[in-house]
Amino acid sequence: MSEPNEATRRTLEHEAGITGTSDNAEVAEKSEVIFVGVKPAVVLPVLSELAPRLEGKLVISLAAGVRLQSMEKIAAAHYMRALTNTPAAVCRAATALAKGKRLSQAELSIAREIFGAIGTVVEVAEDQIDAVTALSGSGPAFVYTVIEALAQGGEKMGLGADAALALATQTVLGAAQLAGETKMSPEALRKMVVTPGGTTAAGLAKMDEHKTADGLIAAVEAAAKRGTEMARENQ
Numbered sequence: 001m002s003e004p005n006e007a008t009r010r011t012l013e014h015e016a017g018i019t020g021t022s023d024n025a026e027v028a029e030k031s032e033v034i035f036v037g038v039k040p041a042v043v044l045p046v047l048s049e050l051a052p053r054l055e056g057k058l059v060i061s062l063a064a065g066v067r068l069q070s071m072e073k074i075a076a077a078h079y080m081r082a083l084t085n086t087p088a089a090v091c092r093a094a095t096a097l098a099k100g101k102r103l104s105q106a107e108l109s110i111a112r113e114i115f116g117a118i119g120t121v122v123e124v125a126e127d128q129i130d131a132v133t134a135l136s137g138s139g140p141a142f143v144y145t146v147i148e149a150l151a152q153g154g155e156k157m158g159l160g161a162d163a164a165l166a167l168a169t170q171t172v173l174g175a176a177q178l179a180g181e182t183k184m185s186p187e188a189l190r191k192m193v194v195t196p197g198g199t200t201a202a203g204l205a206k207m208d209e210h211k212t213a214d215g216l217i218a219a220v221e222a223a224a225k226r227g228t229e230m231a232r233e234n235q
Contacts, residue, residue, distance in 0.1 A: 002027040028053040033060065033110065034077075040065040040230055044074060051075035058107045064133045065230025068100040068126055078102040080111055083132045084118070086140050093119030094136035098126040130231070134223030142219050147172050 002024045003009040009020040028034055028050045034057055038046055043066045047054065054077040061071060061081050071079050079100035084093045095115040099108055108123075115121045124132060147168045154164030179189055194200045207213070 024050055025053060028057075031057070033058045033114075036061045036063065038063065041233075044070060047071055047074045047077075058103075058110065060111060064129075064137060064227050065233070067231055068098065072100055072102070076102075078104065078107055080107070081126065081129060082111065082115060083129060083137055084115065085136050088118045091118045094139075095119060095121045096124045096129065096132040096136065097121060098124055098129050130224045130227035131220075133227040134220045138223040139220070142216060143172065 003012065003020055012018045013020045024046060034054065036043055036046060036059060040063045043061060043063045047059075051074055054075040057077050059071070059075075059077040059079050061079065062084065063081075064083065066081075068079050068081060071077075080103055081098045081100075082095055083098075084095040087093050088095075093115070095118070097108070097111055097115065112121050112123075147165075150168035150171065151161070151164040154167060155161055159167070175189075179186065182189070190204075194204065
């Protein structure tokens with residue numbers, strides 16, 4: 001692992017047992033699978049610096065907004081883009097993989113195994129990556145906003161702050177797990193909760209009135225458009 005910040009590097013070495021260095025070239029020289037986890041604007045300069053050491057190696061970019069074609073012009077590596085998200089920290093990531101022209105099936109299998117260890121993995125075409133970045137990359141922030149709003153609603157109706165947040169968080173977690181395990185559509189799951197004329201129906205009607213669904217769709221759309229803009233900026 002290459003990490004320029006000495007304090008961060010020492011922490012990772014101590015807590016995760018990772019061998020660290022501040023030298024990107026040393027990592028590239030010794031590794032067969034290389035993860036590029038830097039800010040989008042830095043990806044191409046880093047690859048240019050390491051180009052002679054990357055030939056024939058599997059290079060997985062974790063950056064949004066940097067196209068495979070741009071990377072493939074720099075070095076004869078076997079490139080892949082992997083867009084994952086912060087729930088990787090608890091092994092509940094949503095990861096999408098987009099493969100470059102030189103990538104082999106064996107290398108794709110390696111990547112699927114790596115990211116499958118921390119969550120769900122799907123394969124997409126690169127022209128779908130901006131949508132992935134918006135949905136699963138930015139999506140946790142949108143979900144946290146929903147959790148926060150649900151908790152605030154509970155507080156407004158008389159719950160204590162801690163109880164409201166705990167209930168809101170577990171409600172979202174449980175609903176997501178039920179959707180994932182049953183494979184039922186959101187519509188079918190929603191019907192399991194709604195009683196005509198009941199409390200849930202009243203709440204959903206108010207969400208429709210405030211165009212809650214439209215707001216979430218617009219959030220994904222705006223994030224995807226920004227991803228496309230970033231790709232143009234980092235060609």
